[in-house]
Amino acid sequence: MSRHALLLIAGLCFLPMLSGCQTDSLHQVLYTEKSQVELRSAQTRVFNTTDKDLTVHNVIATLQDLGFVVDKVDGTLGMVSATKLSGYVMRMTVTVRPHGASQTAVRASAQYNLVAVSDPAPYQQFFAALEKAMFLTANEID
Amino acid sequence: MRALRIALLFLLGACHMHDLREETAALSLGPESMAQRQMQIRRFDTRDEAGILSATAALLQDLGFTIEESAARNGFVVGSKDRETAAPGQSADQKLLAALFGMPGGVQTIRASIVTKPSANAAAVVVRVTFQRVVWSKQNQMPSLETIGEPLIYQRFFDRLSQAVFLEAHQI
Numbered sequence: 474m475s476r477h478a479l480l481l482i483a484g485l486c487f488l489p490m491l492s493g494c495q496t497d498s499l500h501q502v503l504y505t506e507k508s509q510v511e512l513r514s515a516q517t518r519v520f521n522t523t524d525k526d527l528t529v530h531n532v533i534a535t536l537q538d539l540g541f542v543v544d545k546v547d548g549t550l551g552m553v554s555a556t557k558l559s560g561y562v563m564r565m566t567v568t569v570r571p572h573g574a575s576q577t578a579v580r581a582s583a584q585y586n587l588v589a590v591s592d593p594a595p596y597q598q599f600f601a602a603l604e605k606a607m608f609l610t611a612n613e614i615d
Numbered sequence: 616m617r618a619l620r621i622a623l624l625f626l627l628g629a630c631h632m633h634d635l636r637e638e639t640a641a642l643s644l645g646p647e648s649m650a651q652r653q654m655q656i657r658r659f660d661t662r663d664e665a666g667i668l669s670a671t672a673a674l675l676q677d678l679g680f681t682i683e684e685s686a687a688r689n690g691f692v693v694g695s696k697d698r699e700t701a702a703p704g705q706s707a708d709q710k711l712l713a714a715l716f717g718m719p720g721g722v723q724t725i726r727a728s729i730v731t732k733p734s735a736n737a738a739a740v741v742v743r744v745t746f747q748r749v750v751w752s753k754q755n756q757m758p759s760l761e762t763i764g765e766p767l768i769y770q771r772f773f774d775r776l777s778q779a780v781f782l783e784a785h786q787i
Contacts, residue, residue, distance in 0.1 A: 533689075537743060538648045542726055548688045557641060602644045
């Protein structure tokens, strides 16, 4: 077999791998490291208050205390997005919405550089800081 | 800003591994957070929160920032500006000298985020400003990412705001 033919065969062998790369990168669109239930549980706490505006203010203050710079605020939807630069890029979105008649649910989701933060530990720290700002206990969601 | 962020993430993603300890530390309150808060916050004795926010936006414009987002209902405004790292007013000769002596110039994106809210007794407005910047040195491929922590920067910002609204800025 000639050298050219060998090269051609080798090239054909690599082609599926290349197309695999492209497909794999598309998997990132809907990929999550943990199940939806696990993520929601780690990222959500409920507070015994119905004051949404105050909760949004406390979320903003907590993010600022943690060194974030607030990028966007939507009080109507109860959404806050912020970025922290400290040798890394951490981006975070926090949403505040009513939970039943007497509670407010706060959900935080973050990415650290190129990775979604899905472990409960970082969120526990965030909610511990938010608790201090709220003067309320953060309860895990049912 | 979005393109900048993507470029940053691309660079950082190449050299940072996923580390749970770092993620946890990033969301933990540090011992320095109280001092930072005091540096970033001032109280103005007025009930006119919208007026303070408007004066803040005008000050950002004075300082050359472009307003990116604002939400008056939530007392929020954010802006950014791109500048050289050389001190303002540096001549071409000075820049050349700095480069010759190993202090290469670069570019930086500076962001300012301001949040206002009524004080606890609603008799005053509390203003909190945070600055951060990304510095791209001409020598290094990796940008430096930081929250600006120099108290003088915050002091001068509030001095300017104080002059603009004819009110004294009180430390909290």
